[in-house]
Amino acid sequence: MSEKISIGIDIGGTNIEIGWVNFDGKILNQINYKTNKFKTGKEFADFIAPIIIDENKKYESILGIGIGAPNGNFFTGSIEFAPNLGWDEVIPLAKLFKENTGIETKLTNDANAAAYAEMIYGNAKQMKNFVVVTLGTGLGSGIIVNGEMLYGSTGFAGEFGHIIIDENGRQCGCGRKGCLETYASATGIVKTANELLTQTDSILNKIPNFEAKDIFSAALSGDEVALKSIEFTGKMLGKAIADYTALFSPEAVFLTGGLAKAHSLLIPAIENAMNDNMLKIFKNTVEILPSKLIDDNAGLLGAAAMMI
Amino acid sequence: MSEKISIGIDIGGTNIEIGWVNFDGKILNQINYKTNKFKTGKEFADFIAPIIIDENKKYESILGIGIGAPNGNFFTGSIEFAPNLGWDEVIPLAKLFKENTGIETKLTNDANAAAYAEMIYGNAKQMKNFVVVTLGTGLGSGIIVNGEMLYGSTGFAGEFGHIIIDENGRQCGCGRKGCLETYASATGIVKTANELLTQTDSILNKIPNFEAKDIFSAALSGDEVALKSIEFTGKMLGKAIADYTALFSPEAVFLTGGLAKAHSLLIPAIENAMNDNMLKIFKNTVEILPSKLIDDNAGLLGAAAMMI
Numbered sequence: 001m002s003e004k005i006s007i008g009i010d011i012g013g014t015n016i017e018i019g020w021v022n023f024d025g026k027i028l029n030q031i032n033y034k035t036n037k038f039k040t041g042k043e044f045a046d047f048i049a050p051i052i053i054d055e056n057k058k059y060e061s062i063l064g065i066g067i068g069a070p071n072g073n074f075f076t077g078s079i080e081f082a083p084n085l086g087w088d089e090v091i092p093l094a095k096l097f098k099e100n101t102g103i104e105t106k107l108t109n110d111a112n113a114a115a116y117a118e119m120i121y122g123n124a125k126q127m128k129n130f131v132v133v134t135l136g137t138g139l140g141s142g143i144i145v146n147g148e149m150l151y152g153s154t155g156f157a158g159e160f161g162h163i164i165i166d167e168n169g170r171q172c173g174c175g176r177k178g179c180l181e182t183y184a185s186a187t188g189i190v191k192t193a194n195e196l197l198t199q200t201d202s203i204l205n206k207i208p209n210f211e212a213k214d215i216f217s218a219a220l221s222g223d224e225v226a227l228k229s230i231e232f233t234g235k236m237l238g239k240a241i242a243d244y245t246a247l248f249s250p251e252a253v254f255l256t257g258g259l260a261k262a263h264s265l266l267i268p269a270i271e272n273a274m275n276d277n278m279l280k281i282f283k284n285t286v287e288i289l290p291s292k293l294i295d296d297n298a299g300l301l302g303a304a305a306m307m308i
Numbered sequence: 309m310s311e312k313i314s315i316g317i318d319i320g321g322t323n324i325e326i327g328w329v330n331f332d333g334k335i336l337n338q339i340n341y342k343t344n345k346f347k348t349g350k351e352f353a354d355f356i357a358p359i360i361i362d363e364n365k366k367y368e369s370i371l372g373i374g375i376g377a378p379n380g381n382f383f384t385g386s387i388e389f390a391p392n393l394g395w396d397e398v399i400p401l402a403k404l405f406k407e408n409t410g411i412e413t414k415l416t417n418d419a420n421a422a423a424y425a426e427m428i429y430g431n432a433k434q435m436k437n438f439v440v441v442t443l444g445t446g447l448g449s450g451i452i453v454n455g456e457m458l459y460g461s462t463g464f465a466g467e468f469g470h471i472i473i474d475e476n477g478r479q480c481g482c483g484r485k486g487c488l489e490t491y492a493s494a495t496g497i498v499k500t501a502n503e504l505l506t507q508t509d510s511i512l513n514k515i516p517n518f519e520a521k522d523i524f525s526a527a528l529s530g531d532e533v534a535l536k537s538i539e540f541t542g543k544m545l546g547k548a549i550a551d552y553t554a555l556f557s558p559e560a561v562f563l564t565g566g567l568a569k570a571h572s573l574l575i576p577a578i579e580n581a582m583n584d585n586m587l588k589i590f591k592n593t594v595e596i597l598p599s600k601l602i603d604d605n606a607g608l609l610g611a612a613a614m615m616i
Contacts (some may be wrong), residue, residue: 129461143555145453145460152453152557153437154593159554162587164547174587239472246467247451247555249460279470279482285462 005059007052007103008304010113010297011035011069013084017297018048020055021304025121027297029055041079041091049100056103064104065097066306068113068299075155077107106306110134111158112149113302114291115142118254120305122292130252131244132291133160133237135259138173139181139188142302145248161185165240183236186212186259193229200225216262230262234269241270242277245286256291256298263290313367315360315411316612318421318605319343319377321392325605326356328363329612333429335605337363349387349399357408364411372412373405374614376421376607383463385415414614418442419466420457421610422599423450426562428613430600438560439552440599441468441545443567446481447489447496450610453556469493473548491544494520494567501537508533524570538570542577549578550585553594564599564606571598 003022010017012035019030031051038044056062071082077094079085097105108116115132118124124132128147134140139161143150150157161181162174169178170191182188189212193204202225203218204210218226241253255263267288275283293301311330318325320343327338339359346352364370379390385402387393405413416424423440426432432440436455442448447469451458458465469489470482477486478499490496497520501512510533511526512518526534549561563571575596583591601609 127461129465145458146456148454150453150556153435153559154557154590156589157437157555157557159587159589162554163551164585167547176585176587239475243471244555246470247465247552248458249462249465251461277472277484279467279484281464281467282462 003059004061004063006063006304006307007056007065008300008302009065009067010110010299010303011067011079011085012110012299013070016044017300018052019297019300019304020059021301023308025301025305027300029058030297030300035085038087041085041087041093042096044087045093045096045100049097052101052103062103064106064307065101066113066116066303067093067097067105067107068110068303069093069107070110072107072109072112073155074106074108074112074149074151077105079107104307108149108303108306109140109142110299111140112142113306114140114256114293114298115144115149115302116305117293117298117302118291119144120308121301122254122298123289124252124254127251129248129250130254131160131248131250132254132256133260134257135185135255136257137185137187139185143248160240160244163240163243165236180236180240184233184240184259186257189215189229189233189259192232193225196225196228202226212259213261216265219262219265227265230265231269233259234266235273237266238270238273239277241286241288242274242279242282245274245282246279249282250286252287252289254289254291256294260290260294263294311367312369312371314371314612314615315364315373316608316610317373317375318418318607318611319375319387319393320418320607321378324352325608326360327605327608327612328367329609331616333609333613335608337366338605338608343393346395349393349395349401350404352395353401353404353408357405360409360411370411372414372615373409374421374424374611375401375405375413375415376418376611377401377415378418380415380417380420381463382414382416382420382457382459385413387415412615416457416611416614417448417450418607419448420450421614422448422564422601422606423452423457423610424613425601425606425610426599427452428616429609430562430606431597432560432562435559437556437558438562439468439556439558440562440564441568442565443493443563444565445493445495447493448565451556468548468552471548471551473544488544488548492541492548492567494565497523497537497541497567500540501533504533504536508536510534520567521569524573527570527573535573538573539577541567542574543581545574546578546581547585549594549596550582550587550590553582553590554587557590558594560595560597562597562599564602568598568602571602
């Protein structure tokens with residue numbers, strides 16, 4: 001084959017996905033492992049390097065390896081203090097891969113990878129200013145400004161999930177209170193529903209340890225608590241997007257991650273809150289859209305897209 | 309002279325300053341007019357074009373004309389709905405200047421011009437990620453990201469003054485409540501002092517219609533209300549900068565404008581609030597600094613800097 005291929009590696013708390021991706025975003029080969037198969041980042045890099053080198057023989061030209069990982073720092077090429085992985089504290093993974101495979105390697109965080117994916121393979125191909133918001137356990141964001149990823153002076157820019165929207169609000173894992181992600185995330189909406197359940201009966205009461213996807217199902221069947229939970233989540237996110245817009249004036253906000261699968265109900269709630277809270281000059285200038293890659297391997301594709 | 313010269317025009321609600329500026333930021337010639345001398349933007353452009361053409365004969369090479377104005381839109385080259393000027397609603401000033409003088413002309417808003425000034429002539433020469441915050445009647449901001457001005461998709465990005473920091477807070481001129489500029493501005497600090505005056509006596513009680521600069525003087529002489537007013541203003545701004553940092557991770561925040569002259573007292577208050585509210589990974593990564601051009605013609609220099 002004469003195609004130019006990028007290798008994307010998506011490292012999550014549970015799974016690691018590795019894919020060989022062509023220019024059109026087609027995954028030609030994909031392998032995966034449980035993250036806890038490896039005790040350290042070095043163990044992972046040492047294990048996977050010969051497998052990559054072997055697979056690469058099938059392709060004429062390899063552009064490089066892109067890695068997306070929680071707390072991945074593009075500037076240093078290291079994963080820094082990512083408790084969910086259970087690996088060592090600082091892992092110079094880009095350097096390890098470069099050394100073990102001889103292939104150019106870049107690393108970024110998982111939300112930035114999702115933004116690269118949208119830009120290269122998704123619905124943001126023509127856009128210079130947009131943000132991809134990942135609504136999972138937490139809220140991550142990859143911000144594109146003037147057509148480039150926003151890393152800031154530290155490499156850690158784009159922590160939209162840690163904007164404080166209620167300083168007396170919910171306790172956040174970061175040690176502070178009222179961060180956006182304590183409301184607008186899969187974890188946040190479950191908390192919201194549990195708070196509302198103390199006031200109103202709901203079919204959610206019959207589901208022990210219900211999750212965000214159960215709330216979405218319940219909402220589709222008209223459950224009041226579930227509908228109010230989505231409404232409230234959309235309101236908090238919409239208000240935050242109004243402030244975000246005052247700073248960035250994006251063309252679009254793309255939603256991805258587990259909670260974003262509820263976009264048919266969530267987006268109208270977000271748009272209502274945006275409309276109520278938006279500075280006049282920005283009204284109706286921002287689209288809220290589900291990611292084109294919401295059901296695909298956005299993390300893997302984004303990691304690969306970094307090398308294009 | 310063989311120097312390359314930019315022409316900077318700073319249009320404010322009261323004065324218009326026009327300067328011929330060299331590469332080092334030295335103003336070689338400067339003229340000014342009262343803004344209300346002109347009834348429309350076109351009248352101003354028609355009046356000033358022959359004066360510019362005449363003055364230009366003194367210089368070998370003119371790089372262009374840069375204009376900074378309230379509500380100036382870089383993308384359209386127009387001033388759009390700037391009530392303080394008392395001119396027409398939409399003024400295509402860049403186009404009018406280009407037609408009347410034959411010289412390349414760009415236009416931006418006054419806060420962006422201040423950011424260009426800091427980048428080209430000030431303390432941000434080596435920086436790729438910073439913001440200039442103008443603390444005047446309102447709060448304006450010019451945001452530099454990856455070494456470029458952030459205009460967003462509309463041209464109006466960078467409205468840091470209209471981040472909502474207390475949704476039940478003070479009424480803002482924009483029609484919403486609790487915008488940052490209702491607290492962190494010359495107008496905001498006077499309001500804060502007036503609120504505190506109902507509780508505590510102060511030398512400010514002896515100054516009818518006291519202004520921000522009176523609060524600063526009173527604070528330097530130890531007046532409790534004045535000190536508390538600066539403290540509170542710094543706290544509101546510091547909290548907002550903590551959120552700003554989570555998104556942008558800037559190297560520095562530069563303060564300019566009338567209220568920024570109180571930086572010796574204001575900056576420590578901002579830094580305390582930043583420290584209390586900053587996400588851990590960003591602690592001690594952002595400097596708060598007075599603009600190098602705080603006492604100079606930052607608007608004029610920034611307008612000229614746009615053409616470099």
